[in-house]
Amino acid sequence: MIGFKELKNNLKKDRSALPVKKVALIGDVATQFLSVAIKGFGVEKGYNIDLFEADFNQVEQQVMDPTSELHHFSADYTIVFQSTHKLLEKYSNTSPSGQINVADNRLDFIRTICNSVKGRIIYYNYPEIEDTVFGSYANKVPSSFTYQLRKLNFELMNIAQQNPNFFICDIAGLQNKFGRDMMFSSTVYVSTEMVLSIDSLPYVAARTMDIICAAEGKFKKCLILDLDNTTWGGIVGDDGWENIQVGHGLGIGKAFTEFQEWVKKLKNRGIIIAVCSKNDEDKAKAPFEKNPEMVLKLEDIAVFVANWNNKADNIRHIQSVLNIGFDSMVFLDDNPFERNMVRENVPDITVPELPEDPGEYLEYLYSLNLFETVSYSNADADRTLQYQVESQRASLQQSFTNEADFLKSLDMVSEVKGFDSFNTSRVAQLSQRSNQFNLRTVRYTEAEIEALGKDNQYADFSFTLVDKFGDNGLICVIILKKQDAETLFVDTWYMSCRVLKRGMENFTLNTIVSYAKKNGFKRIIGEYLPTSKNQMVEEHYPKLGFGKLEGTETLRFELNADTYEDRECYITTK
């Protein structure tokens, strides 16, 4: 982990070219070092953090007073750090009969924060301080500090589930990993009123930035695995599929079993798993097919590449099949040479420096928190299947000479719906994830999507796509703003790259224009806001027959609804 000193030095760098995020930090302990660490980590992650730091111990005042500096600042993210230390002090100064309410009182205040702070809230949960007043017996005593603290951390998770804009930064988890003696330093506390040690600051800042990055659409989507000595022990080409080290019992095999169990959980959560191995393909696949101790099976792997080409080329191939950015990929390999080769040749990919001892892989990987997210829906779990189906489609396409015949053969059906309680979470999630096919890259949270669905000034559409190979789920979202009685502005158009080249754009535009005609709108205005990732859709509107508007500050395009004729497509409406 980068040190606090380096984070501090980052602030001397020129940050003016980086995108700015407004972050407020309010705490009941001194936060100067924390704010330095967060700004410094922002630079590491490519953000210029414009940080408002409230004066020490003003949490309540800043939150409750609608005219406070906090509300004035209108942050994208508000970090709230109410420390266990101060809570313990409060608890100790509460009459014994009142101590049983300490957690509930704090929870009430946190609900107030949820209701009065705009933007996203990042709330630090409570690393435990065991005061040993009752010893372990505290677990039997609801008014004990231990009981109140654990109740508070538990109920915080419920608040987070009820408030889509409220995110817990799990610094209690950090303390579980590193220990209280690492997290807290009495000399630092006594001389500065700061409860985080200097060594812990980079980790706390990293966890905080992980949430901000995920909310900004920067997160990992794919894990690429080497096989020999990474996924199992030994070399399958030499040892044979029956003799590789994997499986419970004594010895190093269980380290690989547990590693595979971790990978399987990631896969079930929606992370795409790929394999990149220097091996003969049949030898590399044999353990997956035949070794009963293997936790991972071939159906868990979305893209399987085993050959003798160099790994950088193979990873580029995996990238082209999955159509996601290199910065959303993690590559795990036990071999330092391969790691460096990939790092040097594949920019932006994350390549952790795995420890030499496979027994340490997991604890090391836990410490990196590689897969932070700000959303989760059941559709995530099916993603591997969808990518596997995509490679089947690719092979079918090769058998057709004419694209239209191919598209017809897919029997595509789309369901078009507004936003409702069933699809808001997926709509919001796709809003966070879509980088390439995204015309304006406006990110919406679940709460915002829900509000848009009820707002008469907007018309919104979600699209699913099913074909004969499978269900792609919800893959496209349109939000139209009724600019005036005759004009619709395309506020949002994003689509999953999984369904490129299927005529979905035509189907979507046909749907938009038919809505416009039915409701008396004459013109549709589209806008393209370039980002580092959405070059793919630079020509999107011209290709669909929109004319470029002159004299506008941004790239805007116009379509006349009356003269529009439906564009050719082979998708039917469900």
Add this chain to the structure above:
Amino acid sequence: MDQNEILAKVQEVFRDVLDDDAIMLTPQTTADDVEGWDSLSHIQLIVAIEKAFKIKFTSKEILSWKNVEEMIECIANK
């Protein structure tokens, strides 16, 4: 380790933490003489010195030093 060696090592820590290779410490140097040595960076320096010498200061010691000499004496006595 004699006092001069300690001073040299402490100076190295100061240069590293404050990111300034021009820092020269003498026994008489105080916080006012070094740019960037304020109450906040003081604790950063303390933690770095503790690591460099593999020692621990008490909270009382940290708050008692008036100049570099007193700090060095304290290190020498550990």
